[in-house]
Amino acid sequence: MDTYEAIMTRRSVRRFKSDPISDEQVWKCLEAANMAPTASNNQPWRFIVIRREQLDKIQSILEDSFNERAEAIGYAEYSRRIQELPVPAIDGDKIKGLRNFYKSLGKAPVAILVYVEQNPDPWRSFLNTQDASAAIENLILAAWADGVGSCWMCGPLVQKNQILSDYFGIPDKTLIALIPLGYPEEVPPSPPKGNVRDRTTWFG
Numbered sequence: 001m002d003t004y005e006a007i008m009t010r011r012s013v014r015r016f017k018s019d020p021i022s023d024e025q026v027w028k029c030l031e032a033a034n035m036a037p038t039a040s041n042n043q044p045w046r047f048i049v050i051r052r053e054q055l056d057k058i059q060s061i062l063e064d065s066f067n068e069r070a071e072a073i074g075y076a077e078y079s080r081r082i083q084e085l086p087v088p089a090i091d092g093d094k095i096k097g098l099r100n101f102y103k104s105l106g107k108a109p110v111a112i113l114v115y116v117e118q119n120p121d122p123w124r125s126f127l128n129t130q131d132a133s134a135a136i137e138n139l140i141l142a143a144w145a146d147g148v149g150s151c152w153m154c155g156p157l158v159q160k161n162q163i164l165s166d167y168f169g170i171p172d173k174t175l176i177a178l179i180p181l182g183y184p185e186e187v188p189p190s191p192p193k194g195n196v197r198d199r200t201t202w203f204g
């Protein structure tokens with residue numbers, strides 16, 4: 001698969017096979033992440049690889065994170081926001097399906113937690129987030145090119161950043177994303193994507 005094909009075919013995967021992902025495969029994805037461009041070549045990203053047995057131990061934190069987020073937004077509004085997303089539904093209910101995804105991470109055999117140093121300088125913090133995002137995109141595209149699915153997740157971090165960073169022994173860091181990785185049980189269709197021609201202005 002060439003780069004463009006990987007970009008155009010990648011989907012957020014929310015249901016995974018239980019087949020393990022080899023350490024070599026995880027390292028390959030992390031090497032791709034680590035090659036991302038960064039402001040001043042700062043490379044602020046750090047990664048924690050979390051295997052399934054550890055993911056099982058944080059299920060209740062992840063489920064609580066969903067419930068607290070849904071309550072903060074309001075269930076009706078949350079349902080409206082996700083109605084066009086191909087999230088797996090339970091009994092036709094996408095809220096139930098998404099709650100289950102947060103809790104189980106789609107049964108992914110492994111997940112990557114991406115974090116950066118906290119930085120009091122808003123500009124450096126802005127750059128760090130962009131750097132880490134570039135690394136995440138490299139990671140998920142490299143995974144996809146090898147048949148490994150992923151879902152870039154920030155939702156669990158909104159309510160539980162402190163609890164999760166304490167749990168993983170990095171209390172003073174900023175968590176950027178949690179990314180379950182696994183062989184897809186199901187590749188969902190693309191949610192609607194706008195037309196780039198409507199979003200682009202050319203000057204000259």
Ligand SMILES: Cc1cc2nc3c(=O)[nH]c(=O)nc-3n(C[C@H](O)[C@H](O)[C@H](O)COP(=O)(O)O)c2cc1C
Nearest residue numbers: 010011012013085151152153154155156189190191
């Ligand atoms: C910054 C960011 C945060 C995201 N957080 C979540 C999340 O918490 N839960 C989730 O199910 N998907 C999450 N996603 C995945 C998006 O829902 C998904 O990328 C979007 O619906 C487009 O679908 P696609 O990735 O298949 O193109 C996130 C994606 C990004 C880039």
